[in-house]
Amino acid sequence: MSQTSDIFEKHYDDYRAQVAKVDFLSVKDRLGIEVKEDQAIIRFADEIYTVSGARITDASGNRPGYAICVVLFKYILLCPDPAPYDINWVALTEFKQTGQFTNVNFFASETEGLLKESFSGRLEAFVRACKKMGATQSKLQMPWDLAMEMDVLPKIKILVLFNDTDEEFPALCKVLFQKHAQFYLDPESMIIATSVMAKKLVNLGCG
Secondary structure (H helix, E strand, O other), rough: OOHHHHHHHHHHHHHHHHHHOOOOHHHHHHOEEEEEOEEEEEEEEEEEEEEEEOOOOOOOOOOOOHHHHHHHHHHHHHHOOOOOOOEEEEEEEHHHOOOOOOHHHHHHHHHHHHHHHHHHOOOHHHHHHHOOOOOOOOOOOOOOOOEEEEEEEEOOOEEEEEEEOOHHHHHOOEEEEHHHHHHOOHHHHHHHHHHHHHHHHHHHHHH
């Protein structure tokens, strides 16, 4: 096992130990999760995961990748009290916790940039991929070719905005968050979560 894998395993075990101390029943309403015995059932990026102090498993019973595990652990551990509700759309950089060490460049390249490059000239494929993820057309009147709202986690929704390329301008993609998302995940975890979403959209759009 590589040194990096060792570090990931250590962090994974540390998170498990912290989650083992959480009473899922006391946080289930604030997080919008289901609880079965000592397990939390969480929908993330339109997939179902089971989380406990012992392990995280996907619908097939396998442990998901480290990035997904981190997001799910953080979602439970950062549970706000009381549950905030502010559905105004904001950019990642508008969150209070976003600072100089937040990897906004990764977000720009691996979420917004990935979607822009993958779906440039393929607007219909982008719409289909979004709908496969359970996204719905935004009711807001916005000057974008595509404006879709989709759930990342039960209490975190994103707005995906996309203008396709034309004779004058290249494609453009922006991802916005409901303002209360900052209380459910730290900015780095939100960056990881949206990169997972983006990769899944690309995979769905290529199918």
